[in-house]
Amino acid sequence: MKEIYKKTFDKLHISNDSDILETLIEKNSEINNNKKIYSYKPKRRHAYIKRALAITCAVIALIMVVPYTRKNVLATIKYIYRELIFDNGESMTLIDEADATAVGMTSTSLDENKWCMVNGDKIIFIGDGKSTDITAYCSDKSFYRYEKTDSSSITHIVFIGGDIHNVGWAEFLFDENGNYLTNMLNIKVENEKDPEWFIKAEKSINVYYGE
Amino acid sequence: MITITKEELCSFYEQHSSSIYRLALSYTRSIHDAEDIVQQAFTKLLIYQDTIDLSNIKGWLIKVAINECHNLNKSFWKSKCYIGEITEHMAQQLDKEENDLLTSLMKLPQKYRIIIHLYYYEELSYREIAEQLNIKESTVSMRLTRGRDKLKKLLKTLNNDYQ
Numbered sequence: 001m002k003e004i005y006k007k008t009f010d011k012l013h014i015s016n017d018s019d020i021l022e023t024l025i026e027k028n029s030e031i032n033n034n035k036k037i038y039s040y041k042p043k044r045r046h047a048y049i050k051r052a053l054a055i056t057c058a059v060i061a062l063i064m065v066v067p068y069t070r071k072n073v074l075a076t077i078k079y080i081y082r083e084l085i086f087d088n089g090e091s092m093t094l095i096d097e098a099d100a101t102a103v104g105m106t107s108t109s110l111d112e113n114k115w116c117m118v119n120g121d122k123i124i125f126i127g128d129g130k131s132t133d134i135t136a137y138c139s140d141k142s143f144y145r146y147e148k149t150d151s152s153s154i155t156h157i158v159f160i161g162g163d164i165h166n167v168g169w170a171e172f173l174f175d176e177n178g179n180y181l182t183n184m185l186n187i188k189v190e191n192e193k194d195p196e197w198f199i200k201a202e203k204s205i206n207v208y209y210g211e
Numbered sequence: 212m213i214t215i216t217k218e219e220l221c222s223f224y225e226q227h228s229s230s231i232y233r234l235a236l237s238y239t240r241s242i243h244d245a246e247d248i249v250q251q252a253f254t255k256l257l258i259y260q261d262t263i264d265l266s267n268i269k270g271w272l273i274k275v276a277i278n279e280c281h282n283l284n285k286s287f288w289k290s291k292c293y294i295g296e297i298t299e300h301m302a303q304q305l306d307k308e309e310n311d312l313l314t315s316l317m318k319l320p321q322k323y324r325i326i327i328h329l330y331y332y333e334e335l336s337y338r339e340i341a342e343q344l345n346i347k348e349s350t351v352s353m354r355l356t357r358g359r360d361k362l363k364k365l366l367k368t369l370n371n372d373y374q
Binding site for chain 2: 001002004005006007008009011012013014015016017020021023024025027028029031032
């Protein structure tokens with residue numbers, strides 16, 4: 001086992017080694033230069049610490065306003081350049097990250113009520129332009145499923161699960177050949193565990209890869 | 212005051228970056244996350260260079276990389292990784308046996324993958340793994356046994372008679 005394991009992993013190499021090293025060299029130079037500055041001009045150090053504190057406070061403030069119990073995830077699966085434009089006007093770009101300057105994915109903001117909304121004690125599906133009561137389908141362990149293929153030949157499989165207090169949805173996108181492209185999730189997470197309905201949904205379309 | 216020179220940095224990177232990358236790859240299952248982890252681990256090395264025992268730099272980097280992986284896992288923006296990403300990326304370089312191993316390994320839960328990697332690739336002892344992961348040696352032993360069993364079952368399902 002050890003031999004084959006080592007042999008396999010020995011073949012895995014960083015694709016953009018030189019870029020990472022170059023970034024680190026720059027960082028090292030910056031750190032070393034700052035060390036000299038700090039030792040001769042201590043006032044600059046205070047200024048730096050104040051700036052760092054201000055940034056830290058700003059980041060903490062930002063974190064505090066994020067609804068931490070809700071997982072709004074946009075995950076890209078295949079790293080191909082492809083512009084997806086959806087019927088509702090949203091767009092998503094999948095980018096080849098082989099280009100070191102590229103970011104993983106860009107997208108418009110996530111609309112929590114894109115597919116469903118809670119009205120009183122009912123969960124209403126609104127993704128098809130109609131309003132359908134799907135409350136009976138949804139629970140912690142079960143989901144409502146909707147599927148459509150848009151004008152870009154992208155198939156959207158949507159699952160809605162949970163109850164009125166923690167309803168969530170998951171949208172999975174497949175290309176015209178049935179290849180899994182990406183997903184968009186709006187799911188309430190407890191103790192970092194995915195809800196059971198969501199795991200079942202992932203398994204039902206063979207995209208469950210474990211938590 | 213210790214200062215890591217450019218040459219030392221290049222030397223450290225050349226010696227240890229691949230190991231850290233492979234560890235992170237095993238943990239995150241994502242090529243891009245793994246590359247980020249490498250950069251983050253070495254950046255921390257530069258930031259904390261004054262406080263590090265450079266004689267055990269690899270152990271320190273592994274510890275930092277594992278922590279960074281944990282943090283990524285807890286991240287609000289945690290992504291769902293596609294387990295076929297690595298094997299597809301490496302399709303040309305891997306033979307069937309290697310491909311089956313990697314495919315099966317990536318299907319294992321993270322808690323088994325990391326221990327299998329530290330044991331088989333880094334050749335750490337139970338005690339060293341326990342220290343790196345802040346768990347008991349008995350837990351390491353149990354997870355390694357279970358992980359190995361699960362891996363064998365997965366390999367069998369791929370009609371591979373590798374033991």
